[in-house]
Amino acid sequence: xxxxxxxxxxxxxxxxxxxxxxxxxxxxxxxxxxxxxxxxxxxxxxxxxxxxxxxxxxxxxxxxxxxxxxxxxxxxxxxxxxxxxxxxxxxxxxxxxxxxxxxxxxxxxxxxxxxxxxxxxxxxxxxxxxxxxxxxxxxxxxxxxxxxxxxxxxxxxxxxxxxxxxxxxxxxxxxxxxxxxxxxxxxxxxxxxxxxxxxxxxxxxxxxxxxxxxxxxxxxxxxxxxxxxxxxxxxxxxxxxxxxxxxxxxxxxxxxxxxxxxxxxxxxxxxxxxxxxxxxxxxxxxxxxxxxxx
Amino acid sequence: xxxxxxxxxxxxxxxxxxxxxxxxxxxxxxxxxxxxxxxxxxxxxxxxxxxxxxxxxxxxxxxxxxxxxxxxxxxxxxxxxxxxxxxxxxxxxxxxxxxxxxxxxxxxxxxxxxxxxxxxxxxxxxxxxxxxxxxxxxxxxxxxxxxxxxxxxxxxxxxxxxxxxxxxxxxxxxxxxxxxxxxxxxxxxxxxxxxxxxxxxxxxxxxxxxxxxxxxxxxxxxxxxxxxxxxxxxxxxxxxxxxxxxxxxxxxxxxxxxxxxxx
Numbered sequence: 001x002x003x004x005x006x007x008x009x010x011x012x013x014x015x016x017x018x019x020x021x022x023x024x025x026x027x028x029x030x031x032x033x034x035x036x037x038x039x040x041x042x043x044x045x046x047x048x049x050x051x052x053x054x055x056x057x058x059x060x061x062x063x064x065x066x067x068x069x070x071x072x073x074x075x076x077x078x079x080x081x082x083x084x085x086x087x088x089x090x091x092x093x094x095x096x097x098x099x100x101x102x103x104x105x106x107x108x109x110x111x112x113x114x115x116x117x118x119x120x121x122x123x124x125x126x127x128x129x130x131x132x133x134x135x136x137x138x139x140x141x142x143x144x145x146x147x148x149x150x151x152x153x154x155x156x157x158x159x160x161x162x163x164x165x166x167x168x169x170x171x172x173x174x175x176x177x178x179x180x181x182x183x184x185x186x187x188x189x190x191x192x193x194x195x196x197x198x199x200x201x202x203x204x205x206x207x208x209x210x211x212x213x214x215x216x217x218x219x220x221x222x223x224x225x226x227x228x229x230x231x232x233x234x235x236x237x238x239x240x241x242x243x244x245x246x247x248x249x250x251x252x253x254x255x256x257x258x259x260x261x262x263x264x265x266x267x268x269x270x271x272x273x274x275x276x277x278x279x280x281x282x283x284x285x286x287x288x289x290x291x292x293x294x
Numbered sequence: 295x296x297x298x299x300x301x302x303x304x305x306x307x308x309x310x311x312x313x314x315x316x317x318x319x320x321x322x323x324x325x326x327x328x329x330x331x332x333x334x335x336x337x338x339x340x341x342x343x344x345x346x347x348x349x350x351x352x353x354x355x356x357x358x359x360x361x362x363x364x365x366x367x368x369x370x371x372x373x374x375x376x377x378x379x380x381x382x383x384x385x386x387x388x389x390x391x392x393x394x395x396x397x398x399x400x401x402x403x404x405x406x407x408x409x410x411x412x413x414x415x416x417x418x419x420x421x422x423x424x425x426x427x428x429x430x431x432x433x434x435x436x437x438x439x440x441x442x443x444x445x446x447x448x449x450x451x452x453x454x455x456x457x458x459x460x461x462x463x464x465x466x467x468x469x470x471x472x473x474x475x476x477x478x479x480x481x482x483x484x485x486x487x488x489x490x491x492x493x494x495x496x497x498x499x500x501x502x503x504x505x506x507x508x509x510x511x512x513x514x515x516x517x518x519x520x521x522x523x524x525x526x527x528x529x530x531x532x533x534x535x536x537x538x539x540x541x542x543x544x545x546x547x548x549x550x551x552x553x554x555x556x557x
Contacts, residue, residue, distance in 0.1 A: 089387060
């Protein structure tokens with residue numbers, strides 16, 4: 001991957017807090033325009049990695065390039081960045097985990113204020129609409145529910161029309177409908193060419209949104225691939241289940257499930273009661289991977 | 295948008311947040327006025343040379359109000375904002391970082407002005423306070439208040455990094471402010487305090503703010519009772535200016551945008 005197409009390039013990243021190694025030689029590439037999901041259990045090094053990419057944390061070792069800049073230079077001493085760093089900040093949108101709100105301000109005031117930080121921001125009213133908070137534009141932010149606050153976080157992350165958007169567990173506290181809406185928003189951003197790095201605990205979310213997923217465990221990236229093919233999911237044995245004439249459930253694992261089904265169809269003389277054919281879900285594969293590192 | 299207008303916007307935002315928080319408005323703006331009501335009710339009469347207690351203590355109340363707005367309230371607020379990730383959120387945007395401080399400065403200036411006006415109004419109406427009667431005195435008032443508030447604000451920004459969490463901020467900041475008030479001549483006539491206490495107080499801005507304000511509100515002749523035999527406005531300017539420089543250096547070298555556990 002040349003630097004032209006790479007939004008993020010990480011080699012040998014290391015970070016330790018005293019004796020605890022949080023990130024231990026991590027390599028990662030994210031292409032421009034790609035939606036990349038980072039999965040991993042709590043304490044695996046996800047947030048540390050992402051916050052190093054966002055320029056919030058220093059690393060101990062390794063090479064990191066994010067939109068052609070080393071994020072360690074994004075905040076100079078005491079947060080005073082260079083002009084190059086400020087230009088970089090304009091191109092990067094960040095939605096952190098649980099960041100502070102502005103209790104006494106309204107949704108509209110906060111979004112309009114943050115829009116002023118960027119040279120070519122999106123229209124605040126449009127952004128508020130995209131995250132589904134139009135009805136709350138004039139409400140103080142302390143009256144918002146947890147999921148609504150999260151959507152405000154997202155609004156503040158995208159109002160500057162970033163080329164690269166970091167989303168750290170963005171849908172925590174969302175109800176199912178709000179999550180579906182949020183997914184649509186992320187797909188729209190992707191269509192518009194935004195590179196998206198997402199961390200999440202919801203595997204269906206990773207599967208629905210990500211071009212590729214990476215699994216972090218014990219500070220290392222242990223697997224990367226398209227959600228469908230992660231951990232040999234495609235070639236794994238399929239499970240065929242059905243109900244026998246006596247009403248007992250039976251199942252078998254097979255590399256040739258079509259043959260099994262044809263066989264069953266012949267045996268039942270047509271419709272097979274309760275027939276299902278399943279492959280391991282992303283969650284199955286993920287849990288197996290995480291389990292094998294512990 | 296230019297950084298200057300960004301700062302104005304940021305200041306407007308801070309002031310709006312302050313005005314919408316009812317407890318803050320009530321306690322911060324009315325505190326000095328309530329103090330003078332209590333003092334006025336307890337101490338009647340004069341402390342000599344026709345100077346009433348109210349006339350003397352109003353200087354301490356003004357200085358306390360400026361210190362509360364600039365130092366105490368600000369240090370606690372910034373510590374809470376750091377703890378809640380508000381600072382980190384700003385850090386992740388292209389906003390020039392000094393805009394955050396400019397916003398705080400505008401907010402402090404707004405609160406300090408408003409609470410001082412309320413205090414002077416109450417004291418004039420209820421206790422017959424004599425306001426400064428010459429342009430020179432008003433000018434002195436202005437620079438002492440401005441320089442003192444600046445020193446306090448910078449100290450507040452620097453001190454906000456001392457508290458480890460937003461919750462502990464109040465416990466860390468309040469005693470410092472309270473002790474300074476006791477030793478700097480806010481609650482007692484300064485020259486009645488033990489000599490060593492006066493010496494300790496001289497190392498901090500509040501004593502100098504009170505002294506400068508006494509030059510504004512008390513007769514010139516009363517200056518003979520000051521520790522140095524006069525109001526010594528030059529020394530007031532020097533001491534407050536030195537604190538501005540010291541606190542600015544502390545801000546630039548120790549200010550943290552994220553909490554310790556953020557690494």
